[in-house]
Amino acid sequence: RLMPELPKFDDEDLKSYGDEEEELALSPPAALMSILATQELLLENILECVPVGEFAVIQPLSDEFCLVLGYLLTWKLTLAFFKAASSQLRVLYSQYLRRTKSLNKLLYHLFRLMPENPVFSGPTSEVPNKDTKTFFTEELHLDVK
Numbered sequence: 001r002l003m004p005e006l007p008k009f010d011d012e013d014l015k016s017y018g019d020e021e022e023e024l025a026l027s028p029p030a031a032l033m034s035i036l037a038t039q040e041l042l043l044e045n046i047l048e049c050v051p052v053g054e055f056a057v058i059q060p061l062s063d064e065f066c067l068v069l070g071y072l073l074t075w076k077l078t079l080a081f082f083k084a085a086s087s088q089l090r091v092l093y094s095q096y097l098r099r100t101k102s103l104n105k106l107l108y109h110l111f112r113l114m115p116e117n118p119v120f121s122g123p124t125s126e127v128p129n130k131d132t133k134t135f136f137t138e139e140l141h142l143d144v145k
Contacts, residue, residue: 003077003080003081003084024092024095025092025093025095025096025098025099026089026092026093026095026096027093027096028078028081028082028093028096028097029081032074032077032078032081033100033102035074036071036074036075036078036102037100037102039067039070039071039074040071040102040105040109042067042071043067043068043071043109044105044109046064046067046068047109047112047113050112051112052108052111052112053111054112055112055113055114055115056112056113058113068113071109075106081093
């Protein structure tokens with residue numbers, strides 16, 4: 001709920017960024033970026049032996065699972081922050097992510113975490129003889145119990 005409210009504080013300071021000639025960048029919230037940097041290092045240690053194109057098997061409720069989940073949830077917060085920002089701020093934030101290579105690292109990690117066959121095995125109300133359901137064709141409900 002808080003993330004969409006944060007970019008408006010940077011909007012007020014946006015006018016002072018237009019005077020310089022070098023390529024400008026603005027960091028998303030520093031606390032979020034420091035957590036993301038720490039999680040990137042931890043995830044790199046977990047996935048270091050898995051090449052892109054192959055996928056890592058992460059056991060549910062293990063320490064690795066919690067780290068991966070925390071990393072992905074941090075990115076979800078970051079994207080919610082971006083969505084709420086103005087287009088001018090998005091440019092500055094994206095320059096920051098480009099400089100820190102955070103987006104490259106996200107894609108690199110996702111391609112090693114994504115299963116080869118993302119078959120959806122959750123409850124369905126349809127006839128089982130229909131097309132195979134995947135995580136890309138079904139809506140996923142993440143209810144914490």
